[in-house]
Each structure stands twice: as C-alpha cells, then as structure tokens.
Amino acid sequence: MNVISVDGLSKSYGKGTMQVDALQQVSFQINQGEFVAVVGASGSGKSTLLHLLGGLDKPSGGYVHIDGEDLYSLKEKERAVFRRRKIGFIFQSYNLIPVLNVEENIRLPLLLDHRQPDRAYIDDLIHTLGLHERRKHLPSELSGGQQQRVAIGRALAYRPAIILADEPTGNLDTANGREVIELLKLAVRQYHQTVVIITHDMNIASEADRVLHLQDGKLLSDTQGRGRDA
Numbered sequence: 001m002n003v004i005s006v007d008g009l010s011k012s013y014g015k016g017t018m019q020v021d022a023l024q025q026v027s028f029q030i031n032q033g034e035f036v037a038v039v040g041a042s043g044s045g046k047s048t049l050l051h052l053l054g055g056l057d058k059p060s061g062g063y064v065h066i067d068g069e070d071l072y073s074l075k076e077k078e079r080a081v082f083r084r085r086k087i088g089f090i091f092q093s094y095n096l097i098p099v100l101n102v103e104e105n106i107r108l109p110l111l112l113d114h115r116q117p118d119r120a121y122i123d124d125l126i127h128t129l130g131l132h133e134r135r136k137h138l139p140s141e142l143s144g145g146q147q148q149r150v151a152i153g154r155a156l157a158y159r160p161a162i163i164l165a166d167e168p169t170g171n172l173d174t175a176n177g178r179e180v181i182e183l184l185k186l187a188v189r190q191y192h193q194t195v196v197i198i199t200h201d202m203n204i205a206s207e208a209d210r211v212l213h214l215q216d217g218k219l220l221s222d223t224q225g226r227g228r229d230a
C-alpha cells in the first residue's frame with residue numbers, strides 16, 4: 001500500500017527574476033515499510049522535498065497524500081495534529097527542550113499525545129543510542145553527536161508510521177552513524193515503519209530499498225537499491 005504519494009509536486013521560492021524553482025513536477029509513490037534514500041547535489045531540492053513530505057511547508061503546485069490524506073487540503077491546525085501522529089522528524093536542528101533531560105526529551109512526543117511509553121522499547125532505544133549514562137543529563141551537557149542521538153531517539157520512541165531524516169548521520173562518527181542506520185533499518189523491518197532519508201553517503205544510499213536522485217529540482221532517477229537482499 002502507498003503510504004506516501006507525490007503527484008506533480010512543485011515548489012518555487014521568491015518572485016520574478018529572483019524566483020528559484022526548487023522542485024519541478026516531481027511524482028513518485030512510496031510503500032509502507034520501504035527504506036528510501038534521497039540523493040542529489042547541494043541545492044537539488046532534497047530538503048524542500050522532505051519538508052513538503054512532512055507538511056512543514058506549502059507546495060506551489062501538486063499534491064502530497066499521506067495514508068490517502070491530502071496533506072495540503074488540511075487546515076494548518078489539522079495538519080499539525082496529523083503530522084504529530086504520523087511523522088517523526090530527524091532534522092539537523094535538534095529542537096531539544098533545554099529544561100528536559102535526555103529521557104524526558106525522548107518521551108516528550110508520547111506525553112504530548114497522551115500515550116503510554118513502551119518502557120522496554122525506550123530503554124532499549126536509549127541503550128542502543130549509547131545514551132544510558134546520560135539519561136538524566138540536560139541537552140546543554142551533551143556533545144553535538146549525543147544531542148543528535150537524543151533527537152533520533154525522540155523520533156523513534158513514538159514509532160511513527162513515517163520517519164523523515166535529513167542527513168541524520170551528518171554530525172556523527174562512522175561507528176555512531178552506523179548504529180543510527182541500523183536503528184532505522186530495524187524500524188523498517190521490525191515495525192514496518194517507512195523511512196525517507198536524505199544522505200550524501202553513498203554507502204548508506206546503497207543499502208536503501210530505493211534511491212530517489214534529484215537534479216535541479218527534478219527526479220532524475222528512481223532506482224531499486226540492494227537493501228532488500230542485504
């Protein structure tokens with residue numbers, strides 16, 4: 001089943017001679033449980049696409065359907081609720097809450113949605129992320145890489161249907177980056193979550209089920225990766 005459907009999606013910034021066509025008539029579908037990598041040169045439209053998939057911005061044309069719901073026909077408030085229920089973001093700006101400790105930050109989306117945390121899963125997550133000795137620490141007491149891992153934990157704790165990740169391993173060393181990818185793969189395999197990840201790392205892209213290659217705001221290619229048989 002298509003969990004994400006993108007049809008003729010376009011986005012322009014600015015006006016007149018200053019106009020930038022960041023995305024031009026992009027269409028594709030993503031099935032539940034797919035691990036999709038988005039690649040392309042800097043400025044090719046990757047972040048713009050990810051923001052539009054997540055309901056964080058308004059397209060200039062075209063549609064995004066998530067689970068059959070036309071994302072941009074929803075009112076702003078409805079879209080925010082929909083987003084919180086369905087989508088976990090792993091972005092470069094961590095957006096951690098400075099007065100909450102590691103564990104509280106990770107549990108926050110569940111609290112906001114009045115859901116009971118799955119304690120065992122969250123403990124496991126905190127261990128896998130190598131944060132167990134830091135669970136009572138505030139974000140300001142953590143390194144950049146640790147903060148990034150808290151943000152990842154927060155996105156995963158919720159087990160959202162869709163995880164959107166913008167260079168999640170960008171600030172991590174190889175070993176930590178490896179673990180983050182393994183966590184995302186686990187999310188796909190074990191919990192049938194759908195992952196869309198922007199990456200410059202060709203090793204990561206080669207492990208994906210699919211690779212969407214953007215060039216100058218257009219979809220240059222949509223290829224099967226070797227993720228399924230790896």
Ligand code: ADP
Pocket residue numbers: 013014020021022040041042043044045046047048049
């Ligand atoms: P990528 O993530 O592949 O680097 P982006 O989606 O960030 O690409 O950007 C695509 C194009 O849109 C670039 O030319 C970029 O400069 C432009 N762009 C992105 N965001 C904005 C913005 N808020 N205002 C104006 N131009 C933007």
Ligand code: ADP
Pocket residue numbers: 047056089091092093095166
């Ligand atoms: P960049 O890629 O330029 O570092 P980000 O992709 O981290 O920027 O964030 C882009 C925008 O998306 C920011 O304005 C940020 O506030 C917003 N954003 C990031 N995460 C979320 C979220 N979970 N919910 C709503 N908005 C978010």
